[in-house]
Amino acid sequence: MLSNLKPQPADKILQLMQFYREDPRETKIDLGVGVYKDATGHTPIMRAIKAAEKQLWDEETTKSYTALSGDPAFGAAMKAMVLGDSVDHARVGAIATPGGTGAVRQALELAKLVDPETTVWTSNPTWPNHVSIIKFMKLNHAEYAYFDEASCTVDFDAMMDSLKALKAGDVVLLHGCCHNPTGANLTLEQYGLVADLIAEKGATALVDIAYQGFGDGLEEDAAATRLLASKLPELLVASSCSKNFGIYRERTGCLMAISETAEQTPVTQGTLNYLNRQNYSFPPDHGARLVSMILTDEALKADWMAELEEVRLGMLGLRQQLADELKRLTNSDRFDFIARHRGMFSRIGASPEEVLKMREDFGIYMVGDSRMNIAGLNAETVPLLAAAIAKTCK
Numbered sequence: 001m002l003s004n005l006k007p008q009p010a011d012k013i014l015q016l017m018q019f020y021r022e023d024p025r026e027t028k029i030d031l032g033v034g035v036y037k038d039a040t041g042h043t044p045i046m047r048a049i050k051a052a053e054k055q056l057w058d059e060e061t062t063k064s065y066t067a068l069s070g071d072p073a074f075g076a077a078m079k080a081m082v083l084g085d086s087v088d089h090a091r092v093g094a095i096a097t098p099g100g101t102g103a104v105r106q107a108l109e110l111a112k113l114v115d116p117e118t119t120v121w122t123s124n125p126t127w128p129n130h131v132s133i134i135k136f137m138k139l140n141h142a143e144y145a146y147f148d149e150a151s152c153t154v155d156f157d158a159m160m161d162s163l164k165a166l167k168a169g170d171v172v173l174l175h176g177c178c179h180n181p182t183g184a185n186l187t188l189e190q191y192g193l194v195a196d197l198i199a200e201k202g203a204t205a206l207v208d209i210a211y212q213g214f215g216d217g218l219e220e221d222a223a224a225t226r227l228l229a230s231k232l233p234e235l236l237v238a239s240s241c242s243k244n245f246g247i248y249r250e251r252t253g254c255l256m257a258i259s260e261t262a263e264q265t266p267v268t269q270g271t272l273n274y275l276n277r278q279n280y281s282f283p284p285d286h287g288a289r290l291v292s293m294i295l296t297d298e299a300l301k302a303d304w305m306a307e308l309e310e311v312r313l314g315m316l317g318l319r320q321q322l323a324d325e326l327k328r329l330t331n332s333d334r335f336d337f338i339a340r341h342r343g344m345f346s347r348i349g350a351s352p353e354e355v356l357k358m359r360e361d362f363g364i365y366m367v368g369d370s371r372m373n374i375a376g377l378n379a380e381t382v383p384l385l386a387a388a389i390a391k392t393c394k
Helices: 012-022 047-059 072-083 099-114 128-136 156-163 188-201 218-231 262-279 286-295 298-330 352-362 382-392
Strands: 092-098 119-124 140-145 171-175 204-209 235-240 252-258 345-347 371-373
Touching: 047 286, 047 298, 072 092, 072 218, 072 235, 072 252, 072 286, 092 099, 092 262, 099 128, 099 204, 099 235, 099 252, 099 262, 119 128, 128 140, 140 156, 156 188, 171 188, 188 204, 188 218, 204 218, 218 235, 252 262, 252 286, 286 298, 298 382, 352 382
Parallel strands: 119 140, 119 171, 171 204, 204 235
Antiparallel strands: 092 252, 235 252, 345 371
């Protein structure tokens, strides 16, 4: 059997990380991998996570399984954090998953269980793993227009025109905030118009919200998802705790499925549990338990929110510094969009050839489509990046 295996295509971001490690230049800058880093290039453990882990060390008495859906306290805490009071929680089924990726995968498994011929729509561009998973599952895939390369903003008219081709039963994958890879986001009004069109077509929205708290604030970043939940009869929400709690390796995610009525929830919840059982049985608990501890403890939550705000404001500061430096170097407002983008990423409109030239000439490592991780910068490296962009990009 194994002798019949064929090599799989290399992950471009992981390959880029390898190139970076092999580069001997001291001035090299890693803007590829999608992990938050502080000014020293370190991905820290948040204070509240450390405190919760110490508390758990003292209080935990068993490592037995929780439930197929995960610890109920985690599901309840995630519903409150992501959905707020936008929808009756009695309508919401929830399962813990291995990271936000696991939540996306389980959402697509649910859609496939209902209709194996469903078509999943993703923005062009989107996080590459979205498309990879859809194709691996042999689901039908379509793209809707999203990003205008010239202005580096959302082309909303083109997006709506694309989505007019939706059919009943299709799934539309939307980014809840901090669009990956572009950093360009819909306005709340535009999300509302998208919701109206999805409802009109009889399609289902799947929200991937992986960066809540990294954009405009914890509550503000949930506003679009909550609007969709309030306007649509059904909604799937895949949420990740990797970034906003800094627990990447704990693989902590949650899939929420909102049914049209509370009476439907037991069947929805039972189906979610069934999918967990078929894929990995009981989900991991450690990260989920830390999250639920923090979100239900007033002091821990306050400290976590304060540190999360420090992270968010730090990235906004780097965005503004980069935009200002580029304006100074180019004597134009061409790159002002960088300050308006939100989240860890921006796509700056450089060609693959220009991206390669920046890597070869300046040691700037970003993904070939010119997606860069703002959190890979610090105050000292921003001028180096700005100079490379100004000298390279036409």
